[in-house]
Amino acid sequence: MPKICKITQKKANNGYAVSHSHVRTKKRQEINLQNKRIWSNKQRKWIKIRLTTKAMKYVRKFPVLTEIC
Known part of the structure; x- marks a missing residue:
């Protein structure tokens, strides 16, 4: 199952972990997915559905977004 939010379609971000000596190594910044019953x-x-915590705030504020699912 891919790590993608069902409402916002967000997914992982590629970035660098920078050490004290500025050596850069690639890393993935995963999204904060939570299983939620709506x-x-x-x-x-x-x-x-699997939502990001940001999408949980949207659903709480705008309940109309549950019609997407």
């Missing part, structure tokens, strides 16, 4: 008005049932 009520879907369209399907009239609870659905389980």
Whole structure:
């Protein structure tokens, strides 16, 4: 299962870990995915989706976003 948010479509970011001597090694900055159970008005049932914590804030503020799922 890919590590992608179902609502925001965010995925991992490539970056560098920089040491004290400025030696750069590649690393991946993974997103903060959480499993969440959300009520879907369209399907009239609870659905389980993987969301980023940022998307959880959006869903709490704008419940209409659950219609996407």
